[in-house]
Amino acid sequence: MLRTDELLRVFHAHRDDAIVVPGRGGRHWGKISTQPGRDLPMGDPAMGGHAGFALGLALARPQNKVVLFDSEGDLLMSLGILPTVAELAPANFYHFMLDNECYATTGGQPVPNAKNVAYDAVARGCGYPRAFAFDDLSEFEAAIADILGRPGPVFVALKVVPEVENVPIGQRSRWQTRTRDKVLADFREELGLNQPQRTEGGTSR
Amino acid sequence: MQKTAEGQLSPEVVLAEMTRNGVTHVVWLPDSETNFLYQLMQAEPSLRLVPVSREGLAFSVAAGLAAGGQRPIILIQNTGLMESGDSLRGWAIGLNVPVVMMIGYRGWTRHGVNTDSAATYTERFLHAFGISYYLCESSADAPRISIAFEEAARTRRPVAVLMADEYHGFNR
Numbered sequence: 001m002l003r004t005d006e007l008l009r010v011f012h013a014h015r016d017d018a019i020v021v022p023g024r025g026g027r028h029w030g031k032i033s034t035q036p037g038r039d040l041p042m043g044d045p046a047m048g049g050h051a052g053f054a055l056g057l058a059l060a061r062p063q064n065k066v067v068l069f070d071s072e073g074d075l076l077m078s079l080g081i082l083p084t085v086a087e088l089a090p091a092n093f094y095h096f097m098l099d100n101e102c103y104a105t106t107g108g109q110p111v112p113n114a115k116n117v118a119y120d121a122v123a124r125g126c127g128y129p130r131a132f133a134f135d136d137l138s139e140f141e142a143a144i145a146d147i148l149g150r151p152g153p154v155f156v157a158l159k160v161v162p163e164v165e166n167v168p169i170g171q172r173s174r175w176q177t178r179t180r181d182k183v184l185a186d187f188r189e190e191l192g193l194n195q196p197q198r199t200e201g202g203t204s205r
Numbered sequence: 206m207q208k209t210a211e212g213q214l215s216p217e218v219v220l221a222e223m224t225r226n227g228v229t230h231v232v233w234l235p236d237s238e239t240n241f242l243y244q245l246m247q248a249e250p251s252l253r254l255v256p257v258s259r260e261g262l263a264f265s266v267a268a269g270l271a272a273g274g275q276r277p278i279i280l281i282q283n284t285g286l287m288e289s290g291d292s293l294r295g296w297a298i299g300l301n302v303p304v305v306m307m308i309g310y311r312g313w314t315r316h317g318v319n320t321d322s323a324a325t326y327t328e329r330f331l332h333a334f335g336i337s338y339y340l341c342e343s344s345a346d347a348p349r350i351s352i353a354f355e356e357a358a359r360t361r362r363p364v365a366v367l368m369a370d371e372y373h374g375f376n377r
Contacts, residue, residue, distance in 0.1 A: 040272070042300075045268075045296050045299045046264075046265070046292045046294060046295025046296055046299070047291075048262075048265075048291075048292070049265030049268075049296050051265075052257075052263075052264075052265030052266040052268075052269065053268050053272075053296065055255075055269060056232075056255075056267060056268060056270035056275075057270075057272060057273045058269075059253070059269075059270060059273070059275070060270045060273025061273045078261070078265075080257065081262055084256060084262070084266075088255065180299070184272055187272065188272075188274075191273075191274070193273070
């Protein structure tokens, strides 16, 4: 198995200026990234949506690489996104998935059929032209330049060590350093996108 | 081209509302009678269709499109809207996404007596989430779609348009 912080450091060396949606890897990525304006650590707005969100970004910004670090629990809630990605085939979409075989934030209970799902095969079967699976850091390190150097969409399943949280939610330390609003505002500023204005309730952003 | 019967909702009029309001992407899952709208949307070069296989996916996709500077619209049925509650909450409301949702109002009847619980709970669902909505029964109501776009942009919230001509509506 890989450690999430280690694989993210490996990826970071190859990031260039890609937009990164770190998903469940956010707690580590925030300490590694040197381009926070291009990071979208969304936390968990609603489980099952990270792949759709990153797909939307990829479609919106075809001139930018979009790299997602999905998780298997999240993807299992929305496997139907895979054929949508495959049909639209955004060449700038790089879909990594952290598979810790459990719901780490709820105490480490296993996801359904935790040790026996071949997510790379699922992605390939849904139409992804390239799909890989790694459970060894050195093999991942040897392959990542080629993975990122060729057009997407590509799916990469990564077996990772669970980081189980058994502390009550209210007692956990927050890894997020910015609110979601701030993350999106920083992203729009970084990419030079127009900032929508809120007029209701007297709050302008 | 066949003419839309009086009192029905013309798919050309709906499409014109989309283009007038600068829609770039239609994130959608077909409902009962959208075939002709589908054909028109496919033929419209300014639109890109993003098909989803469960309605909840539409909200995170739309959130990503909006974050990237595009202007998506969501086109789903009321049944799927109700399935999408958490995604609507987290991805659309939570991220202040100014998206218009065109919702096929399955089971709606003007006289209020229906035999379809999908209709029974649609407006209650929207009330529960604090979503503003407009009813669109015929082509004469289509300007309400533009009103919904204006409200979504002004409030940075999702706004619904209930397409109440669903059973026969998009057919010409």
